[in-house]
């Protein structure tokens with residue numbers, strides 16, 4: 001499928017989705033978000049794809065929602081169309097693992113989309129921020145909720161109230177990103193992580209996603225029970241027999257997603 005605002009490649013069971021509006025630092029406009037939703041659906045439906053990488057350019061992952069496009073909108077328009085709601089749901093509902101590979105600016109909606117991915121690998125030049133306050137609005141697709149869970153209240157308040165940017169080193173120290181690598185190595189590192197994931201059973205990856213994400217939505221007791229039941233359920237799969245059998249036979253497992 002051809003896209004105007006994305007470049008999508010599939011290589012070694014990994015779908016690489018690159019945001020591609022270079023003239024606007026990958027600002028998220030309606031067209032890009034619609035195409036992103038389509039690309040995610042298509043990656044999810046493609047049986048060859050076992051992991052997804054979402055990335056931007058070296059200068060910007062995404063500098064936020066497209067301010068030019070948003071500036072003329074009225075309350076009635078954004079409320080009645082549920083602006084950004086359906087596209088965000090598509091990202092959240094994706095059951096295959098998604099890695100955000102972030103270089104340069106990840107601001108506003110860009111930071112929020114990176115946080116919706118399963119984990120973030122950042123280059124040394126990455127800059128995260130929720131500068132919506134400078135535009136007279138607040139974050140709209142999870143920034144106040146997710147950033148607070150990642151980095152705690154004090155830092156989240158600081159970021160949202162002052163609009164300052166957080167560099168990669170601070171982001172790693174604060175738990176926002178899982179790894180920081182030199183800019184030139186970003187895609188190699190993300191691809192390496194994606195290929196590691198692609199070797200596992202897709203069933204197990206999906207179960208891991210559900211269990212970890214559940215920890216944000218429920219009490220500890222309910223989350224632990226959910227995890228235990230999922231653990232039990234995995235014993236109904238051939239991949240559990242294969243994984244444990246391969247360990248005992250001292251060989252690499254061959255998972256078949258069954």
Ligand code: CO8
Nearest residue numbers: 024025027028063064065066067068084107108109140141
């Ligand atoms: N929207 C539209 N255009 C943008 C955006 C944006 N968010 N960011 C940059 N651009 C454009 C600039 O207008 C400029 O275009 P042109 O050359 O035609 O004037 C081009 O990209 C390059 O930008 P700069 O010249 O400004 O580049 P600098 O290197 O000087 O500065 C910055 C880079 C610091 C990133 C600066 O561009 C900036 O501050 N951008 C805006 C950041 C921002 O405020 N983001 C938050 C937007 S609001 C938001 O995201 C709300 C989230 C709610 C839901 C989101 C759902 C998707």
